[in-house]
Amino acid sequence: MTENIPDVGGSYALVVEGLTKDFGGFTAVNNVDLRVRRETIHALIGPNGAGKTTCFNLITRFIRPTSGRIFYNGQDITSAAPEDVASRGxxxxxxxxxxxxxxxxxxxxxxxxxxxxxxxxxxxxxxxxxxxxxxxxxxxxxxxxxxxxxxxxxxxxxxxxxxxxxxxxxxxxxPQVLLLDEPMAGMGREDIETVAALIQRVSKGRTVLMVEHNLGVVARLANTITVLCRGEVLAEGTYEAVSKNPEVVSAYMGGAHG
CATH class of the missing domain: 3.40.50.300 (P-loop containing nucleotide triphosphate hydrolases)
Known part of the structure; x- marks a missing residue:
């Protein structure tokens, strides 16, 4: 059922509601809501251990959520197999x-x-x-x-x-939705410029959700940014908006620059 999910099959290619993952006594992802608009680049950022890659693994069904729902193109894929999710795009x-x-x-x-x-x-x-x-x-x-x-x-x-x-x-x-997990990891400046330009080029007509630590790349590419901290959504918006958020500066950007 999707009645309480606003515009689940319309403006949004991907909708995540209340996504939670517990590993024993540790909660890696806690009640995360995420809405990724079609044909945009959406970045998921946060300090190490924030739960970003776990979110990716949950969305692509590599691991099962403890609770919450995942909708792709208006269809509930929470219980789908990873290969089924990939075959859908x-x-x-x-x-x-x-x-x-x-x-x-x-x-x-x-x-x-x-x-x-x-x-x-x-x-x-x-x-x-x-x-x-x-x-x-x-x-x-x-x-x-x-x-x-x-x-x-x-x-x-x-x-x-x-x-x-x-x-x-x-x-x-x-792919209709392309999830990129730290595409710039381990790269020098020249390679970063090349791959950033490539991502911008291949995003035309597609939706991209990316985890990325390089804030310069995020500022350049992302239409919307979701900041995770300790497995929870701390802030969301444009780079300009989240970079001025005091909680974000304290939890992530301050550490990145200081």
Whole structure:
């Protein structure tokens, strides 16, 4: 039932109501409400241990909530399997780059495309049957600026380009909502600029929910920011609004700058 969820299938691609997760005697996420508007970039920020990644794991169904509800495109997915959620277009990346380092960039993207088509494990099919995917492989690599490196072995890429390749493989699943877990983690300044521009580019026509520690990136990209602290929502709004919130400054931004 969704009667008490305002506009659950309209302006919002993702709605979270009262999300709570207890691990034994520890409450990692406590009564979190979240509304992510369609075709916007929404950032989830907070100090270490605030519950950001746990929220991601709950939303994408990698772990079960203790209580609360999750709605995606107006449908209750609280009890859905992770693979079902992904097949509907709610797709995430992880903090650690997830690519096949010994395959070429093109082969990495092709594997993702095969997964979408349900032919990933059809080993008996001739290699020529995969030629039909070539145009999509090229299109996706071009969208992240890696087409010129199509035949390069993925493990030889810089960290930033590995992240770009991971985004290409994620886009192969045709996400409507893209969840990015600390996409800038471990990057130098040049890679951060490249990947930030990439996220802005691929967000066109999509909804993005991202966990990110780099406040400069958040200020540049996010339309809306939700601040978590000790598993609870501390504040929400534009970067300008939350950055001036005294509680946020005390709990997070003060620590980040001081």
């Amino acid at each position: 709610l797709v995430r990346s992880f903090q650690i780059s997830a690519i096949f380092p010994k395959l070429s960039l093109g082969e990495n993207v092709r594997v993702a495309l095969q997964r979408r088509l349900g032919t990933t494990y059809h080993f008996w099919k001739p290699l020529s049957s995969l030629r039909a995917l070539d145009a999509d492989v090229d299109r996706l690599l071009d969208s992240v600026g890696l087409l010129h490196q199509r035949d390069q072995v993925a493990g030889t890429l810089s960290y930033g380009r590995k992240r770009a390749l991971e985004i290409a493989t994620t886009l192969a699943l045709e």
